[in-house]
Amino acid sequence: MIKVRFAPSPTGYLHIGGARTALFNWMYARSQGGQFVLRIEDTDQERSKPEYEKEILDSMTWLGLAWDEFYKQSERFSLYQQHAEKLVSEGKAYRDGNAVLLTVAKARDIKFDDLIRGLIVFNTDEIKDQVLMKSDGSPAYSFSCVVDDALMGITHVIRGEDHISNTPKQILIYEAMGFKVPKFAHLPLIMGTDGARLSKRFGAVAVTDYRAEGFVPEALVNYLMLLGWSPGNQEILPLKKACEKFSIKKVNKTAAQFNMEKLKWTNGEYIKVKDTSELTDLLVPFLKEVGYINDDYDRQWLLNVVGLFKSRMLTLRDFLERAGFLFVKDFSIPEDIRASELKTDLFKEFNMLADRLNALESFDHVSTENVFRGLVAELGMTAADLVHPVRVAITASPVGPGLFETMVALGKEKTVFRLREAFKK
C-alpha cells in the first residue's frame, strides 16, 4: 500500500510551492489507491502559530486536497526522545551537552534512486555528525521527519528539490535506526517570473491570496499540476482526470516559472463553463464584501447579470469592476472616459431615447431594441453611432455585454436617469 505525506511547518501560510507539493503527493496517492497523510511539523515552538496551522488546513480543504490521517509533531516529542535514547544506548549517537548527535562514518557513498532524477550519490565526507535532539529537548528536523515517516509507514517521500541534500543525511538516520528507507521523489521548484525564488516580493504567494483575488480552486489546482507535469496536449484537466493520468516518473526535472497570465486564462476557462447558479454563489461573498448587495438581493436578476459577464471575467474579482455600474449608488463617468468617448454632444438624442424608453410598459430586450432602432432610423443615424455613446453613458465604459441586455439588467429607471444626466446642461 502506497502512503505519502505532506508535512508543512505552521510558521507561515501555505504558499504556492507548498500547495504544489501537497497536490503532487495527493495525486500520487489517489492515482495509486494509496493514503495521504497531513503532518504538521510544529517542532519550532517559537515560530509555529495556531493561526498558521488553521490557515494551512483551510487552504488544503479549499484546494480539495483531503487527507486520510492527521498528525502534529508537537504531540509526539516523547517518541523522538525514546528513539534518540535508543541510538545513544546502541552507540550510534552520542550526547553533546543536552543535545544528541548521530555519528556519521566518513568516506562512504550514500546512494538513492530518485523517482524523478534517477541515481544521486553523496559522499559522507560532506556530511558532519547530525543533530538529532537539540539542547532544548526538541527534535531536529531531519530526525523527527525520519522517525515519523518510518513510524507512519510512509512509502514515498515526495517533496521539493531543496530537500535533495537532506536526503543522504536522513538515509543515514533510517539506517542507524534499522528502518526501511522509503522511495524519494524530488519535485522541481517553482520560480518567480524573474527566474528567482518565489518570495513575498513576488506578490501573491499564499494560497489564500489567490482565493481572495478571485481564483477558483479547480483552476489553481489545474494550473499548479501543469507546472512540472504534463498529460500531453491538454491544458484543462480536472483533478480527477489528472489522477488517472498522473505518473510520478513523468514529472519534469526543471524549475518552472510561475506565470500569472496563464493562471488567469485557466481561471477564466473554469469560470466560463461553471454553472451560472454556482458561479453566482461564488460571487456573492465578493459582492457583499464591497457592499454591492446584502442578504436580500434579487437572485433572479443577479443570475441573469452573472450570465452576461461569465465569458468576460478572468477572476471573480473582475466581476466587481466590470459589472460594478449595475450596483453602484452614485454613478459617475470618469473624466478621461467622458473626454475620449463622449465627445459629441448627444443631449437631444439621449433625451429622445430616454423619453421613449421611459414610456415602455415592458422593459425587455425586444422592446428596448425596437425603440432604439426606431429612433436611430428617424434620426438618420446608424445604430453604431448611438450604441457606443449610450453604452458609455449608462455603464461608464466603452466595453461590455450587448447594449440591450445591459439596459434591461440596469433597469428602466437607472437607464433613463443616466441617459438624461449624461449631457445635462
Add this chain to the structure above:
RNA sequence: GACCCUAUCGUCUAGCCUGGUCAGGACGCGAGCUUUUCAAGCUUGCAACACGGGUUCAAAUCCCGUUAGGGUCGCCA
C-alpha cells in the same frame, strides 16, 4: 567556495528512455472572420532544441566538456 540538481519558442510544455517527424500543443503577442463595443468562439501568423566536442549513414534525443541557472551547506523546517 564545496557538494548536488537542471538546460526545447518570452512563459508552461510534448518529443529524449527505445537516434531518422516540416520539433507538436497551450498562454501571451500579431492578423483575419463574426459582431453595436468588449469578451467568448473560429481561422491564421511570429517564435525554441544554451554552446563546443565526440559516437553514428543520421543527434533535440546517446557520451564528455564549457557556460548559465537553481538548490544545500543551522541545535529553521
